Amino acid sequence: MLLSLAWMIVFGMIGYGIFKVLKLPGLLGMLLAGIALGPEGLNLIDQTVLAISGDLRTVALIVILYRAGLGLNKAALKETGKTAGLLSVVPVVLEGVVVLALAVWLLGFGWAEAGVLGFVIAAVSPAIIVPSMLELMRKGRGMRRKVPVLVLAAASVDDVVAITLVSVFLGAALGRTQIGWYSVLTVPMSMVLGIAMGLLVGLLLLALFRRFRQRDSRKVITLLAAGILLVSFGEYVESVVMIAPLLSVMVIGVVMVERHPALGVRLAAKLDKVWVFTELVLFVLVGAALDLRVLLDVGLIGSLIVFAGLTARFVAVWLATLGSGLQSKERLFIGVAFMPKATVQAAVGALPLSLGMARGDTVLALSVLAIVITAPLGAIGIAKLHPWLLDIASPPEETV
DSSP: OHHHHHHHHHHHHHHHHHHHHTTSOHHHHHHHHHHHHSTTTTOOSOHHHHHTHHHHHHHHHHHHHHHHHHTOOHHHHHHTHHHHHHHHHHHHHHHHHHHHHHHHHHHOOOHHHHHHHHHHHHOOOHHHHHHHHHHHHHHTBTTTTTHHHHHHHHHHHHHHHHHHHHHHHHHHHTTSOOOSHHHHHHHHHHHHHHHHHHHHHHHHHHHHHHHSOOOHHHHHHHHHHHHHHHHHHHHHTTTTOOOOHHHHHHHHHHHHHHHOHHHHHHHHHHHHHHHHHHHHHHHHHHHHHOOHHHHHHTHHHHHHHHHHHHHHHHHHHHHHTTTSOOOHHHHHHHHHHTOOOOHHHHHHTTHHHHTTOTTHHHHHHHHHHHHHHHHHHHHHHHHHHHHHHOOBOSOHHHHO
């Protein structure tokens, strides 16, 4: 097991470095490193590591959602409230429905399995969006109308909506639940419960940190433990009541930075360092789980489905920002920023296969295909287009 981790780190860092030199997202290099190390390649990753890969991917998702929460503040959220709310729901739902319909029509999926695929594909990538938006906020780009804050908040909730809907369809695909009006109502219900739980746990953690003085590194460990417990609790009570535990994780970050800004900044810096390792593990393990034969089988049709979903998302972004006061170029930037897929697809894409869902291998293959297509497009689009589409509100030092 230790040797497997060593190989993952070495190959993952090499792949990351090569793709960074090529001006492409480093996560693609990690993904290819996983394919090379996995059963389809050199078979250097021990089965014990692959067996716990789902748990490791969940930890990585918890880390990036904490980082997203710590990058938000209540005042900015109030300014973008209505538009952020629409952007959190409309694009992910429309894209998910379009992918669902095409999966039934072109791939012969059942409705439940197609729903799983649709909302796995529909989620945007915090791994690309969160660091990019935080950097734009530091530069002051688009901050006159809080465009980076809007994207950051909407993208984070977008993922929670997608993951909640994935869990609803996955339960139906595995024969545990049935899809009906109750399933539709569980989404807002679970989000409200998730926010309430996040507020409660966030306030309790702050009280704990004030009562017992400890180093920031230990506070980060406590945060990670709280996030894991929340996710585990959400899974445990899922059959009774749907809770959005990942939304709770993000809300904890917001509570920290709102109630104790200095602590929030320090914890964000610590989590950035943790993310370096968790990102590597996340994408290497996804590459290792991929069946290349399935990917080749669905390559052409899968690409069509991914691009159709992106088109639907772009249209939804444009509709959701009508009457928002944003300029056309800013709305265009939001559409580009909402393109990349990576984190959720990596963290959740292999789950249906591991649970034995029919066509689970196809869901994983299309998840990886979505990463390969959209991650470079989104990352390069944000980097190259923001100087043209976003104005500087104030000098960077004043913004910070």
